[in-house]
Amino acid sequence: MASQIDLKQLNLVASPHIKARATTQHIMIMVCISLLPLCVNGVILFGIPALITLAVSVVSCVVFEWVAQKLLKKPVAIQNGSAVVTGLLLALVVSPVTPVWMIILGAFFAIVIGKEFFGGIGSNVFNPALIGRGFMVLSFAAAMGTWVTPVDAISTATVLATLKTGDTSFVTSDYFQLFIGNQAGTIGETSAMLILIAAVFLLITKIIDWRAPLAMTATVAILTFFSGADVLAHLLSGGLLFGAVFMTTDYTTAPVTAWGRVIFGFGCGLITFLIRQFGGLPEGVMFSILIMNAFTPFLNKIIGRKAGEPRKTLFKKSPGGV
Amino acid sequence: MYRTSEIQAFSVDYLSSSHYNICMSTNTFKGGLHLPEHKELSDGQAIHAVCPSAKLFCIPVTQGGAQNNPVVAVGDKVARGQKIAESDAFMSVPVHSSVSGVVKSIENKLVSGNVQASCIIIEKDDRDDTAFLPVSDPFTCTKEEAVERIKQAGIVGMGGAAFPTHVKLSPPADKPIDCIIANGSECEPYLTVDERTMIESADAVIDGLAIVMHIAGAKSGILALEDNKTHVLPILEEAIEKAGYSQTMGTVLCKTKYPQGSERSIIQAALNREIPRGGLPFDVGCLVCNVGTLCAISEAFREGKPLIERAFTVSGKACTKPQNLKVPVGTLISDLIEEYFDVCDDVKKIISGGPMMGFAMKSPEFPVQKNTSGILFFNAAESNLTEESPCIGCGRCIKGCPWRLTPVLMARALKNNDTDTAKKYGLMDCAECGSCAYVCPAHVRLVHRFRLGKMIARKKEANAKAKAAAMQKGGK
Numbered sequence: 001m002a003s004q005i006d007l008k009q010l011n012l013v014a015s016p017h018i019k020a021r022a023t024t025q026h027i028m029i030m031v032c033i034s035l036l037p038l039c040v041n042g043v044i045l046f047g048i049p050a051l052i053t054l055a056v057s058v059v060s061c062v063v064f065e066w067v068a069q070k071l072l073k074k075p076v077a078i079q080n081g082s083a084v085v086t087g088l089l090l091a092l093v094v095s096p097v098t099p100v101w102m103i104i105l106g107a108f109f110a111i112v113i114g115k116e117f118f119g120g121i122g123s124n125v126f127n128p129a130l131i132g133r134g135f136m137v138l139s140f141a142a143a144m145g146t147w148v149t150p151v152d153a154i155s156t157a158t159v160l161a162t163l164k165t166g167d168t169s170f171v172t173s174d175y176f177q178l179f180i181g182n183q184a185g186t187i188g189e190t191s192a193m194l195i196l197i198a199a200v201f202l203l204i205t206k207i208i209d210w211r212a213p214l215a216m217t218a219t220v221a222i223l224t225f226f227s228g229a230d231v232l233a234h235l236l237s238g239g240l241l242f243g244a245v246f247m248t249t250d251y252t253t254a255p256v257t258a259w260g261r262v263i264f265g266f267g268c269g270l271i272t273f274l275i276r277q278f279g280g281l282p283e284g285v286m287f288s289i290l291i292m293n294a295f296t297p298f299l300n301k302i303i304g305r306k307a308g309e310p311r312k313t314l315f316k317k318s319p320g321g322v
Numbered sequence: 323m324y325r326t327s328e329i330q331a332f333s334v335d336y337l338s339s340s341h342y343n344i345c346m347s348t349n350t351f352k353g354g355l356h357l358p359e360h361k362e363l364s365d366g367q368a369i370h371a372v373c374p375s376a377k378l379f380c381i382p383v384t385q386g387g388a389q390n391n392p393v394v395a396v397g398d399k400v401a402r403g404q405k406i407a408e409s410d411a412f413m414s415v416p417v418h419s420s421v422s423g424v425v426k427s428i429e430n431k432l433v434s435g436n437v438q439a440s441c442i443i444i445e446k447d448d449r450d451d452t453a454f455l456p457v458s459d460p461f462t463c464t465k466e467e468a469v470e471r472i473k474q475a476g477i478v479g480m481g482g483a484a485f486p487t488h489v490k491l492s493p494p495a496d497k498p499i500d501c502i503i504a505n506g507s508e509c510e511p512y513l514t515v516d517e518r519t520m521i522e523s524a525d526a527v528i529d530g531l532a533i534v535m536h537i538a539g540a541k542s543g544i545l546a547l548e549d550n551k552t553h554v555l556p557i558l559e560e561a562i563e564k565a566g567y568s569q570t571m572g573t574v575l576c577k578t579k580y581p582q583g584s585e586r587s588i589i590q591a592a593l594n595r596e597i598p599r600g601g602l603p604f605d606v607g608c609l610v611c612n613v614g615t616l617c618a619i620s621e622a623f624r625e626g627k628p629l630i631e632r633a634f635t636v637s638g639k640a641c642t643k644p645q646n647l648k649v650p651v652g653t654l655i656s657d658l659i660e661e662y663f664d665v666c667d668d669v670k671k672i673i674s675g676g677p678m679m680g681f682a683m684k685s686p687e688f689p690v691q692k693n694t695s696g697i698l699f700f701n702a703a704e705s706n707l708t709e710e711s712p713c714i715g716c717g718r719c720i721k722g723c724p725w726r727l728t729p730v731l732m733a734r735a736l737k738n739n740d741t742d743t744a745k746k747y748g749l750m751d752c753a754e755c756g757s758c759a760y761v762c763p764a765h766v767r768l769v770h771r772f773r774l775g776k777m778i779a780r781k782k783e784a785n786a787k788a789k790a791a792a793m794q795k796g797g798k
Contacts, residue, residue, distance in 0.1 A: 005659075005665055005669055005672075005685075005686060006667075007684060007685050009669070009670065010669070010670065010671060010672060010682070010683070010684060010685075011670050011671050011682060011705060011707060012436065012682045012683075012684055013682060013706070013707070013767070013770075014681075014682065014767065014769060014770040014773070015677075015678060015679050015680060015681070015682070015754075015756050015759075015769055016677065016678045016679070016706065016756030016759050016760050016769065017671060017673055017677045017678070017680065017682065017698075017700060017704075017705060017706055018357070018358075018511065018677045018678065018704065018705075018706055018760065019706035019708070019759075019760060019765065020355075020760055020761050020762075020763075022718075022761070022763045023708075023763050023764075023765070024711055024714055024763050024764050026763065027714075027716065027763055077711070080711070082714075120712060121712050121714060122712035122713050122714045122715060122764070123712065209717065251714045251715040251716040251717070252714055252715045254715075256715055256716075256717040256720060256728070256730050256731065257717075257720065257728060257731075258720075300731055303728050303731075303747060304726055305726060306599060306725060306726050306727060306748050306751055307352075307586060307596070307597075307599070307724070307725040307726045307727075307751070308586070308596055308597050308598045308599035308600070308601060308725075308751075309598075309599050310598075
């Protein structure tokens with residue numbers, strides 16, 4: 001008991017004096033947990049090469065972050081786990097047969113150029129994992145476009161590439177194979193089922209917001225339907241679901257406001273559809289999200305009604321709006 | 323108990339009937355937080371009226387409202403209830419001596435808010451003189467007289483803001499008041515004093531509510547509680563029945579959520595009315611009074627007693643005996659330590675007020691004021707001591723903001739000294755409730771930044787105005 005309180009030990013930091021338990025680290029751990037089934041599935045489908053890709057990507061991301069922070073004389077903050085998340089995401093969006101040195105280069109581009117040069121966590125404009133992959137796709141187009149079938153690892157084309165050639169012979173059981181992930185693709189994008197489970201987990205734990213992912217998938221589905229293409233095949237193959245769940249919900253590079261997120265998702269969906277339908281590439285998820293990342297600061301200007309403000313209508317311009 | 327939809331129609335038939343069986347409430351507002359309550363520490367502890375054995379009382383000259391000046395000089399003998407400070411301003415609320423004694427000195431002392439302010443130090447003697455106002459009947463005197471009595475009794479909002487009650491009771495003539503809300507939500511964690519006031523002084527609360535309704539000309543009165551205080555409902559309803567106000571008064575339960583106690587939230591939750599931006603409760607025909615304030619209003623008329631005593635909660639895990647105390651205004655917290663409770667060695671924070679909006683104090687040597695609702699002694703585990711880390715843009719602060727502002731973007735704009743953009747995102751609307759900073763996973767000190775930002779924005783506005791005035795002058 002203290003009859004005389006030691007005044008020096010009193011903390012004078014301003015209110016609020018209590019705090020929710022969630023921290024940045026906690027959020028990153030939850031994202032890693034949600035990615036774990038996808039990693040395991042990737043290793044089961046594509047074997048040791050997938051495991052090596054995952055390990056190399058995570059380790060090099062963490063090491064590059066540590067080195068960059070040391071060299072830039074910033075406090076080292078690798079313990080917040082964001083580099084681990086970037087590493088996992090980068091590995092999950094590349095082909096399992098990508099050469100190791102390419103992955104290291106991709107990780108370097110993602111962490112050092114995509115993130116630390118912009119000011120580190122919270123300041124980057126583009127999604128680090130996607131900017132790393134973007135760099136790899138543009139630099140090593142051939143290697144990054146090499147796909148293998150699950151389990152027996154025979155060189156093959158992805159479903160979207162097949163669709164592009166005009167081959168649209170799908171039967172119901174094929175859709176099921178796509179749904180459970182029995183298709184060629186990147187390590188993490190093949191199984192729609194596992195991605196949806198991760199999405200539900202992240203939604204329940206309130207780590208992600210439903211708006212952008214839903215807007216993106218809905219936009220692609222609706223536009224694909226009207227273009228007359230196979231909607232289910234477009235939804236279940238390629239990186240659409242993976243991108244929608246894990247990339248459009250990235251905190252730093254996507255808008256923070258509700259309507260900003262909806263429009264962000266819509267833009268991603270629209271660009272994805274345009275690239276898939278009319279572009280030279282079979283897949284457009286990565287570029288669509290990277291392009292929309294650039295719009296994020298502008299989309300953040302779309303704010304809702306403040307308490308006590310008259311309700312906004314679509315056609316009347318009101319203060320504080322766009 | 324009635325629900326929002328029913329209040330709108332406010333039927334006398336409904337009030338006289340008794341459908342009192344709903345326990346979980348759906349009355350609520352958007353945004354806000356479910357906080358760990360920690361009310362169990364001092365829950366069920368009756369308000370213990372005490373006076374410390376220490377002789378010196380330190381009464382701040384201004385406790386809400388405009389700046390006062392002392393009306394006593396050093397060496398004067400003062401009686402309990404005697405006016406010792408006032409000013410001519412309409413916004414001013416007089417301050418009374420809470421003990422009988424001699425004025426020792428008038429000097430700057432540490433007060434709530436962790437600032438120095440002019441205080442009258444009174445040394446208590448054994449004369450025990452009292453000088454209360456004459457007893458008055460609020461229902462027979464004129465409204466002007468009643469408002470003046472509330473002012474002369476030194477009554478301010480006891481929920482924490484210390485807004486002068488007589489000002490609240492003088493709305494513009496074109497804003498009729500139809501409903502008075504007695505605010506018993508007590509949404510700050512740890513605090514239990516309002517709950518105890520409602521249990522122990524239900525009659526005085528009801529009487530105070532009737533007086534305010536009479537003065538404001540309101541036809542209905544509502545006692546609004548959070549649904550963690552359901553057990554208080556029967557006591558209040560019995561008191562309403564006993565006083566014969568069942569036709570005009572009722573209770574409303576609201577979903578327990580922070581910051582329910584703010585006027586904007588409670589009006590939204592209890593009546594489903596929304597105060598316009600920059601407006602006040604009278605803009606939607608309402609007036610909100612804390613239950614403690616209502617109690618004080620009743621005493622001011624029935625006993626002629628000015629606001630010289632204050633009940634508050636002492637709590638926190640570094641306090642050995644959490645409890646509810648009632649002491650004369652001006653009692654130093656340090657004089658209560660050891661006599662009524664003790665403080666553990668591991669105390670890390672002393673807070674005047676609640677944990678969400680209170681002030682961290684640098685020493686326990688500060689007086690209890692009219693608006694002191696709690697004194698908390700936190701150990702390191704309870705306190706929020708983590709360092710700031712970079713904002714990751716998760717948007718949790720937007721969801722948590724009960725005012726539907728965009729804290730993350732306000733903070734980003736302020737980082738670039740761009741107060742205009744911050745204002746567009748709602749900087750000046752911020753009530754500093756702390757919801758955003760509470761949920762922030764990066765521990766960004768958002769409230770602190772907004773306080774600074776507001777100061778800078780006001781300064782810029784004043785500068786711009788002065789510049790414009792100077793330009794005009796030069797042009798002439």
